[in-house]
Amino acid sequence: MNRPTVGPILGYTTPHHARIFLRGATSTDYPVFAGIRHRKRGEQLWSAGVYSKLNGEYDMSDTLVLDNLDADSPYEYQAGWFNTTHPDHTPETVAKIALEWPETVYTFKTASTERNRVxxxxxxxxxxxxxxxxxxxxxxxxxxxxxxxxxxxxxxxxxxxxxxxxxxxxxxxxxxxxxxxxxxxxxxxxxxxxxxxxxxxxxxxxxxxxxxxxxxxxxxxxxxxxxxxxxxxxxxxxxxxxxxxxxxxxxxxxxxxxxxxxxxxxxxxxxxxxxxxxxxxxxxxxxxxxxxxxxxxxxxxxxxxxxxxxxxxxxxxxxxxxxxxxxxxxxxxxxxxxxxxxxxxxxxxxxxxxxxxxxxxxxxxxxxxxxxxxxxxxxxxxxxxxxxxxxxxxxxxxxxxxxxxxxxxxxxxxxxxxxxxxxxxxxxxxxxxxxxxxxxxxxxxxxxxxxxxxxxxxxxxx
Missing domain, CATH: 3.60.21.70 (Alkaline phosphatase D (PhoD))
Incomplete structure (x- = not known):
């Protein structure tokens, strides 16, 4: 996988979900996909990846959603894009590919449900x-x-x-x-x-x-x-x-x-x-x-x-x-x-x-x-x-x-x-x-x- 050409940008974040924008690059020959995986800080195992097929209508970008998160908790994630040699790949099929993720690990924290916290x-x-x-x-x-x-x-x-x-x-x-x-x-x-x-x-x-x-x-x-x-x-x-x-x-x-x-x-x-x-x-x-x-x-x-x-x-x-x-x-x-x-x-x-x-x-x-x-x-x-x-x-x-x-x-x-x-x-x-x-x-x-x-x-x- 390649590092995003723009992003990742952590957008709207609630106690239980986060939206993350990233952009890949154009490929004239092969389909292009973006992927994100995450884990709670301190854990060893990464989640299954979330994937999206990118296209020129949105300038080879998309916003992917991390869901079912715990409130007020620190998370790590990796994000990138890649192209495939098979024209019929979908976000579901690329999930089965063994990918080499970019080394960069990003961090964020979900929102808190505590009303009176600073x-x-x-x-x-x-x-x-x-x-x-x-x-x-x-x-x-x-x-x-x-x-x-x-x-x-x-x-x-x-x-x-x-x-x-x-x-x-x-x-x-x-x-x-x-x-x-x-x-x-x-x-x-x-x-x-x-x-x-x-x-x-x-x-x-x-x-x-x-x-x-x-x-x-x-x-x-x-x-x-x-x-x-x-x-x-x-x-x-x-x-x-x-x-x-x-x-x-x-x-x-x-x-x-x-x-x-x-x-x-x-x-x-x-x-x-x-x-x-x-x-x-x-x-x-x-x-x-x-x-x-x-x-x-x-x-x-x-x-x-x-x-x-x-x-x-x-x-x-x-x-x-x-x-x-x-x-x-x-x-x-x-x-x-x-x-x-x-x-x-x-x-x-x-x-x-x-x-x-x-x-x-x-x-x-x-x-x-x-x-x-x-x-x-x-x-x-x-x-x-x-x-x-x-x-x-x-x-x-x-x-x-x-x-x-x-x-x-x-x-x-x-x-x-x-x-x-x-x-x-x-x-x-x-x-x-x-x-x-x-x-x-x-x-x-x-x-x-x-x-x-x-x-x-x-x-x-x-």
């Missing part, structure tokens, strides 16, 4: 990796911060890695040499996800992703033109293969395999006393008219229902676009342009007295923590945690505190006004956030690209 998540966005003539230029710059995250995880194990937008920049050379065809976009994903440090981190940390605009085009869909139809289709095809495929948005079929037919990008998942709702802020927008919205009707209704019904102590809403405060120069791209829908969400939280709601965002190339309060409801407070960028481009500026609108209400209606305020400084450098949920507080620690803690905020839970 949970720790790393959040990041906007990871710039430039390609020049198809080759990453100074890739160590875009990969170094993942080494710092891995070092943190070695000291303080992570329950999840949330990558909340702009994992790739399809449009990084949009003026002189835009990537519009599928092979070029897929090559960008393969380059971004196969760098050594991010590869090592994602192989053993449950990784959850959602797209933002640069997975398609800057400020999508506001800047789209009639010539962008093929770009959109190609960009979303690549997104579905490399980001969506190993997450909770895809359902499992009766035979336990992943249904690769994508119906939506937004999703939710639960982990102990924290619930996550990851929104799709890009592909369902209605840009004008009486029902202007960032989230589609079904998605908004699902979000509001989740907010009301979730039993978790802390509810994280991932919005790749900054939820609040508003930016002065975000124009039609930010939530300010969809304020009616945002106010409906905030009013649902306030009127139902929902506690401990945290909006988690990226996008702006600056990191911060803020809070939102209501003029007539002293019990209402929600928080915004922003983590961006993991790696900036020299061509793009970092956000600064004076880019934010803090001297006027975020929204006003008959019930009163919502007003945002900072509870941290603006961080204008490459960084990531580590969220630690324990007892009655959420600690938000921002780390620079070398892993040094540069800002900390403690949010008291109610």
């Amino acid at each position: 949970r720790r998540y790393v959040v990041g966005s906007c990871r710039y990796l430039r390609l020049t003539l198809g080759v990453p230029s100074a890739p160590e710059l875009g990969d170094a911060i993942f080494s710092a995250i891995q070092s943190l995880a070695a000291r303080q194990p992570l329950d999840g890695l949330l990558m909340v937008g702009d994992q790739v920049y399809v449009d990084d050379l949009n003026i002189v040499a835009p990537d519009r065809d599928y092979p070029a976009i897929a090559h960008k994903y393969r380059s971004a996800f196969s760098q050594p440090h991010i590869r090592n981190l994602m192989s053993g940390t449950p990784t959850y992703m959602i797209l933002d605009d640069h997975e398609i085009e800057d400020n999508w869909p506001a800047n789209q033109s009639s010539a962008d139809k093929a770009l959109y289709q190609n960009a979303l095809r690549a997104y579905e293969i490399y980001q969506c495929s190993h997450g909770p948005a895809l359902e499992r079929l009766p035979d336990g395999k992943i249904n690769r037919k994508v119906s939506r990008y937004w999703y939710s998942f639960a982990d102990g006393d924290s619930d996550w709702f990851v929104t799709d802020c890009r592909t369902q927008r209605i840009l004008s008219g009486s029902d202007k919205r960032m989230l589609g009707v079904e998605q908004e209704n699902a979000l509001l229902k989740w907010l009301i019904q979730s039993p978790a102590k802390v509810k994280f809403i991932v919005s790749s676009v900054l939820a609040f405060p508003d930016l002065k120069n975000h124009g039609e791209d930010g939530w300010k342009a969809y304020s009616t829908q945002r106010t409906r969400i905030l009013e649902t939280i306030r009127s139902n007295k929902i506690k401990n709601v945290m909006f988690v965002s990226g996008d702006i190339h600056g990191s911060l923590t803020s809070q939102l309060r209501h003029s007539q409801d002293p019990d209402f407070v929600v928080h915004s945690i922003v983590s961006s960028p993991l790696c900036n481009s020299k061509m793009l500026p970092y956000a600064k505190a004076d880019n934010l609108i803090l001297d006027e209400p975020l929204a006003t209606n008959t019930a009163g006004t919502y007003k945002a305020s900072m509870i941290s400084r603006m961080i204008s450098e490459d960084n990531f956030a580590c969220l630690t949920l324990q007892a009655d507080q959420l600690n938000v620690d921002f780390h620079d690209k070398k892993g040094r803690k540069i800002e900390s905020v403690t949010i008291a839970l109610r």
